[in-house]
Structures are given as C-alpha cells and as structure tokens.
Amino acid sequence: MKKQLNLLYFSPTGTTEKIVKAAGGKISDNAKEYNITLPVSRESMLSFTKDDLVIVGVPVYSGRIPAIIEDYLKNISGDNTLAVLVAVYGNREYDDALLELKDIFVSKGFIPIAAAAFLGEHSFTDKLAGGRPDNDDIKTAENFGLDVKNKLDKISSISDIKPLFVKGNFPYRERKPGSPMTPSTSNECVSCGVCASACPTSAIDFDDFSKIKEDKCITCCSCVKRCPTGAKSVQTEGFKKASAWLIENFSAVRKEPEIFIQ
Numbered sequence: 001m002k003k004q005l006n007l008l009y010f011s012p013t014g015t016t017e018k019i020v021k022a023a024g025g026k027i028s029d030n031a032k033e034y035n036i037t038l039p040v041s042r043e044s045m046l047s048f049t050k051d052d053l054v055i056v057g058v059p060v061y062s063g064r065i066p067a068i069i070e071d072y073l074k075n076i077s078g079d080n081t082l083a084v085l086v087a088v089y090g091n092r093e094y095d096d097a098l099l100e101l102k103d104i105f106v107s108k109g110f111i112p113i114a115a116a117a118f119l120g121e122h123s124f125t126d127k128l129a130g131g132r133p134d135n136d137d138i139k140t141a142e143n144f145g146l147d148v149k150n151k152l153d154k155i156s157s158i159s160d161i162k163p164l165f166v167k168g169n170f171p172y173r174e175r176k177p178g179s180p181m182t183p184s185t186s187n188e189c190v191s192c193g194v195c196a197s198a199c200p201t202s203a204i205d206f207d208d209f210s211k212i213k214e215d216k217c218i219t220c221c222s223c224v225k226r227c228p229t230g231a232k233s234v235q236t237e238g239f240k241k242a243s244a245w246l247i248e249n250f251s252a253v254r255k256e257p258e259i260f261i262q
C-alpha cells in the first residue's frame with residue numbers, strides 16, 4: 001500500500017523526535033513533519049486522510065501521555081488513516097501511555113498497524129537511560145521502521161488489518177497532582193533566550209528569563225537541558241525527592257524497547 005508518511009511528535013527534550021525520525025527515515029524520505037512541541041505549532045488543527053500513514057510519538061509522563069497535549073490529540077481527525085504509535089519513556093515504566101495513545105487515535109478514525117515503547121534519557125536525571133536513545137536504540141527504531149514498511153507492502157485492503165494489541169490497563173494510571181517542580185535560574189544566566197523559545201507551555205517570561213509561571217510549567221526540563229550555561233535547574237524538595245526515588249529504584253537495570261506489530 002502506498003501512503004504519504006507524516007511524522008507527528010511532542011518532544012520537549014528531543015528523545016521522542018529522534019526515535020520517530022529514525023523509524024520514519026526507513027519508511028520514506030518524503031515525510032511531512034508536525035512537531036507539536038511549541039504552543040504555536042498547536043494552534044492549527046490537523047486532519048489526515050485514508051492516503052496517509054502517521055507516526056505519532058509522545059514521551060511518557062507519569063505513565064500516561066502528557067496531559068498538556070491530550071486535548072490537542074483528541075482534536076486530530078483521521079479517515080481510516082493508518083497509524084504507528086510510539087511512546088518514549090525514561091527507564092521507569094510506560095504503564096498505560098501506549099494504550100491511551102492507541103485509544104485516542106482509534107476513536108479519531110485511525111487504524112494502528114504497529115506500536116512501540118522506546119527509551120530516552122529521563123528528563124529529570126541522566127542516571128536513568130542516560131544518553132539514550134543510543135546507537136542500539138536507533139538501530140532498533142530503524143528496524144522497526146523497516147518492519148512497518150514491509151507490513152504496509154503486504155496490506156492490500158484495510159479490512160485485512162487485525163486490531164493491534166499494546167500493553168497497558170484501563171482505567172489508566174491516575175495522574176496525581178504533585179508539589180510544584182518549577183526550575184530556578186542562577187546568575188550564570190546570559191539572557192540568550194534559548195529556554196523561553198523552547199518552552200512548550202510559554203511559561204518563561206521573554207523579558208525576564210528567570211521568571212517562570214508556576215501554574216504553566218510542566219517540569220518537562222527542556223529549559224534545564226537546553227540552557228548553554230547550566231543556569232536552569234530544579235531545586236524544589238519535591239523534585240529532589242522524585243529524582244532520588246527514581247535513581248534508587250530504576251537506574252540499575254537497562255530496559256529495552258518493546259515492539260507491537262502483527
């Protein structure tokens with residue numbers, strides 16, 4: 001089956017983007033790209049047709065899809081559009097994120113033909129999945145792309161496609177409101193503006209880069225990881241406790257990607 005490939009992803013620290021591009025690169029070199037990380041990119045609504053194939057990639061936040069993009073994803077429409085679903089997580093667990101992603105896209109007129117959970121360096125600490133996706137992960141993502149391409153070649157009618165199984169449970173893992181975990185800014189700041197330009201929620205003030213709206217910040221850590229001088233860091237007790245718990249319980253064992261394809 002011939003389809004127009006589309007890459008759709010939300011990726012504050014860039015790991016999800018790398019996986020989606022590695023897989024997509026083995027399917028087509030003519031993909032349309034929809035990076036929905038910045039608020040401006042989520043202003044227009046997307047719809048896809050039966051002639052499209054969409055690879056959708058999201059990071060896992062608290063075992064779920066990020067709440068900030070839930071409404072946006074629920075407004076995307078398909079029309080018997082084939083979809084490949086990707087969740088990228090930081091070596092704790094992906095819990096129900098892939099199932100939630102599948103449920104949303106099925107309800108919007110998409111037909112999932114494959115799905116995968118990949119690993120990316122944890123946004124909070126490089127002690128979990130540090131440096132990932134690494135070369136092995138990228139190779140696995142490329143092979144995943146090749147498998148999707150082969151599957152696509154074998155489909156002659158959408159009525160042949162069986163429902164796709166992915167891991168996860170419903171009701172989904174509860175999103176518990178935690179204590180604020182907003183970054184602070186040290187006097188190493190050189191006012192370059194990189195953090196504000198990359199913030200997916202426009203939480204950072206463009207006139208004073210040390211001012212961050214607590215109610216808007218989702219602790220994605222894009223500003224922390226992108227700041228060229230290391231001026232941004234999260235210093236709250238809640239963040240320190242969460243990071244320590246993650247390191248103690250989930251840093252020792254390297255988890256590997258999981259692929260769901262029939």
Ligand SMILES: Cc1cc2nc3c(=O)[nH]c(=O)nc-3n(C[C@H](O)[C@H](O)[C@H](O)COP(=O)(O)O)c2cc1C
Binds near residue numbers: 058093
């Ligand atoms: C608020 C928040 C919650 C997260 N929750 C989880 C989680 O439940 N399980 C996990 O393994 N990783 C979790 N992570 C880590 C991210 O899923 C992981 O670092 C991912 O690679 C980030 O994707 P990105 O680079 O595309 O932003 C969380 C990260 C953030 C910022």
Ligand code: SF4
Binds near residue numbers: 191193227
């Ligand atoms: S990226 Fe870092 S140095 Fe640049 S404005 Fe933000 S905090 Fe300051």
Ligand code: SF4
Binds near residue numbers: 203
């Ligand atoms: S201010 Fe908050 S939401 Fe914005 S980039 Fe930094 S951590 Fe992410």
